[in-house]
Amino acid sequence: MKASLAAGVLAACGPRRLDVPADRRAPRSRVAVLPAASYDADLTDLLLRGLALFDPEVRGRRVVLKPNYVEFDPHGAINTHPKLVDAAVLAFLRLGAIEVIVAEGAGHRRDTEYLLGASGLDSVLRERRVRFVDLNLDRVAEVLLPTHFTRLGRLWLPRTVLDADLFVSMPKLKTHHWAGVTLAMKNLFGIVPGAIYGWPKNVLHQAGIPGSIVDINAALDMPRLAIVDGIVGMEGNGPIQGQARAAGVVVIGDDFPAVDASCARIMGVDPGRVEQLRWAGSFLGNVDEERIEQLASQPRALSQAFALPPGFAGLRG
Amino acid sequence: MRNAIAKLAESLAKRGTREGAFAWAPGAAADTESSALALLALHASGDERCAQALGASAWLESRQHADGSWPLTDAVAEPSWASAWAALALARHGAGAEPLARAAGWLVAREGVRPGLLARALGKLAREDERLEQDLTLRGWPWHDAAASWVEPTATSMLALRTLSARVVVAGARERIEEGERLLWNRVCVNGGWNYGNRRVLGEALEPYPDTTALALAALQGSTRRADVERSLSALERLLDPHASSLALALAALAFELHGRDPSGARERLAARIDRLGPPAETRTVAFGLLALGGGGELLRLPA
Numbered sequence: 001m002k003a004s005l006a007a008g009v010l011a012a013c014g015p016r017r018l019d020v021p022a023d024r025r026a027p028r029s030r031v032a033v034l035p036a037a038s039y040d041a042d043l044t045d046l047l048l049r050g051l052a053l054f055d056p057e058v059r060g061r062r063v064v065l066k067p068n069y070v071e072f073d074p075h076g077a078i079n080t081h082p083k084l085v086d087a088a089v090l091a092f093l094r095l096g097a098i099e100v101i102v103a104e105g106a107g108h109r110r111d112t113e114y115l116l117g118a119s120g121l122d123s124v125l126r127e128r129r130v131r132f133v134d135l136n137l138d139r140v141a142e143v144l145l146p147t148h149f150t151r152l153g154r155l156w157l158p159r160t161v162l163d164a165d166l167f168v169s170m171p172k173l174k175t176h177h178w179a180g181v182t183l184a185m186k187n188l189f190g191i192v193p194g195a196i197y198g199w200p201k202n203v204l205h206q207a208g209i210p211g212s213i214v215d216i217n218a219a220l221d222m223p224r225l226a227i228v229d230g231i232v233g234m235e236g237n238g239p240i241q242g243q244a245r246a247a248g249v250v251v252i253g254d255d256f257p258a259v260d261a262s263c264a265r266i267m268g269v270d271p272g273r274v275e276q277l278r279w280a281g282s283f284l285g286n287v288d289e290e291r292i293e294q295l296a297s298q299p300r301a302l303s304q305a306f307a308l309p310p311g312f313a314g315l316r317g
Numbered sequence: 318m319r320n321a322i323a324k325l326a327e328s329l330a331k332r333g334t335r336e337g338a339f340a341w342a343p344g345a346a347a348d349t350e351s352s353a354l355a356l357l358a359l360h361a362s363g364d365e366r367c368a369q370a371l372g373a374s375a376w377l378e379s380r381q382h383a384d385g386s387w388p389l390t391d392a393v394a395e396p397s398w399a400s401a402w403a404a405l406a407l408a409r410h411g412a413g414a415e416p417l418a419r420a421a422g423w424l425v426a427r428e429g430v431r432p433g434l435l436a437r438a439l440g441k442l443a444r445e446d447e448r449l450e451q452d453l454t455l456r457g458w459p460w461h462d463a464a465a466s467w468v469e470p471t472a473t474s475m476l477a478l479r480t481l482s483a484r485v486v487v488a489g490a491r492e493r494i495e496e497g498e499r500l501l502w503n504r505v506c507v508n509g510g511w512n513y514g515n516r517r518v519l520g521e522a523l524e525p526y527p528d529t530t531a532l533a534l535a536a537l538q539g540s541t542r543r544a545d546v547e548r549s550l551s552a553l554e555r556l557l558d559p560h561a562s563s564l565a566l567a568l569a570a571l572a573f574e575l576h577g578r579d580p581s582g583a584r585e586r587l588a589a590r591i592d593r594l595g596p597p598a599e600t601r602t603v604a605f606g607l608l609a610l611g612g613g614g615e616l617l618r619l620p621a
Contacts, residue, residue, distance in 0.1 A: 073524075108512070108513050109513075109526060109528075110469070110528065110564075111526065111527075111528050111562050111564050111565060112598070112599070113562040113563060113564060113597055113598065113599070113602065114560060114561070114562035114564070114565060117560055117562065118560040134598075137341045137342070137345070137599070139345070139346065139392075140392065140393065156393060177518065177519055194460075195341075195348075195350075195389060196389060196393055196397075196461065197460060197461050197464070198398070198459070198460020198461055198464055198467060198470070199460070199467070199469070199513050200467070200513055202459075202460070202461070202464035202465050202467065203461050203463045203464050206430055206463055206464060206465070207463070237518070237519050237521060240518075240523075241518065241519075241521045241523070309519065310519055
């Protein structure tokens with residue numbers, strides 16, 4: 001039995017697909033899997049080389065970086081490493097961004113001061129004089145969700161994200177005990193404002209996690225990129241209590257389902273068996289291997305068979 | 318200590334909005350939680366008749382919905398968890414019985430989503446390591462209408478309802494408060510203390526947080542489970558590690574004061590932190606800081 005059933009609370013509302021979303025997939029998507037042995041490598045140079053493959057419009061633009069600081073554990077590997085966030089700040093500034101903002105709405109802890117201080121992210125913010133926006137408390141706008149994989153219908157979302165010229169999802173490469181994997185798409189749970197939906201953002205759990213992931217991702221229409229921290233990821237009982245797993249990669253792309261599918265393959269997971277990826281792959285982005293052009297290393301060549309959370313053995317690729 | 322209090326008071330004064338309310342940060346939109354906590358902090362400072370306190374109370378009174386609840390902000394009008402703080406602050410500010418009775422009625426009626434029969438049956442079928450090991454049928458308070466009950470809104474709603482019960486008669490309040498207490502004990506972490514509201518996931522124990530632990534302890538004043546309260550107070554002391562934030566130190570000092578433990582260590586660390594780093598970013602932390610350093614714990618003390 002899947003672990004999600006044990007929660008009980010997740011069974012209340014199943015997915016609700018009354019309509020077929022318009023197909024937004026490109027004929028082919030591009031992803032770059034870049035080897036990176038440690039956080040002491042020249043990550044700014046790595047990102048500049050990776051970003052050059054996608055040539056995003058950055059000059060004069062406001063770039064919003066959304067790392068994963070759902071929670072902090074000094075002994076764990078929960079968060080996007082501050083050194084990778086630092087490298088992304090520098091890379092986008094060198095590419096001519098008019099402003100780089102780091103933004104997060106932590107999912108479990110309300111105490112943002114603690115999260116930033118204990119994780120070391122505040123040192124990066126101070127040193128680079130970068131503005132941090134707490135997405136849990138940001139100004140909001142009500143957004144009608146264009147897809148209906150849940151019964152949510154609408155969500156309040158933060159203006160900082162909605163107004164971004166370029167939105168960059170910077171997740172950690174992790175397994176997840178309710179969603180199988182948590183990557184660029186699931187990282188968007190962190191943009192949903194806690195001041196309205198709470199800590200945790202249980203409204204999304206009640207509505208169905210895979211459907212919520214797809215509905216939120218389908219609601220955003222600004223230019224976007226994903227930069228996945230897979231230098232050290234997490235396996236097993238993620239996203240909080242799993243074990244650190246060195247995967248030695250940074251994954252970049254501008255199609256979130258394609259990035260997540262590539263990351264899943266690196267973790268030894270068949271993306272076609274991950275509910276949110278299967279749904280997103282039907283209209284939002286590319287998940288099929290033959291529709292993803294790998295610009296650097298091949299995910300399968302780096303595949304590591306991450307330990308899967310209980311109940312998710314069927315995801316193994 | 319006086320220097321830190323002055324810095325916090327100066328910072329709070331800058332967080333007022335044009336409408337007379339308070340916002341979570343300077344320049345942000347007025348919100349109910351910040352306004353309520355600022356009002357409490359102004360009381361703690363002896364400034365309850367100042368223009369900012371009167372403005373905040375008037376703003377809160379004007380925003381109460383007919384059903385007794387408050388919105389989070391003017392833009393987000395749906396009934397909010399922040400209603401608990403608004404009701405508590407207005408009760409301390411001497412608001413009339415009618416709005417307080419409406420608020421209490423709303424709090425009594427508000428409850429988190431609970432699993433239906435099918436979900437409960439499926440939960441019972443789950444393997445041992447997949448169970449959450451908590452009673453999801455207990456009624457506490459949610460952050461949002463469409464969410465389950467969690468520790469912080471349960472604790473703040475209990476605080477408010479117990480405060481209101483001293484002013485107005487509310488049918489059903491006692492039962493809700495007692496069930497709220499059962500929910501908090503059901504969610505307490507293995508070695509005491511609380512996080513957002515899960516003690517175990519997939520068989521693994523989760524760690525408590527200092528802020529939610531302190532709020533839960535504030536709501537559990539007078540609990541007959543004294544040994545369990547003491548265990549969580551000790552957990553709170555352990556949680557104040559070198560990275561403890563201003564919020565954690567302020568709330569911990571208040572919880573210690575309310576339960577008869579010496580709050581001076583947490584207060585001194587809070588004052589030193591504010592001297593070193595300046596006022597915190599969030600208005601609620603500024604307000605809790607003023608309450609903790611200015612003897613404002615009495616405003617959260619519950620009737621026996």
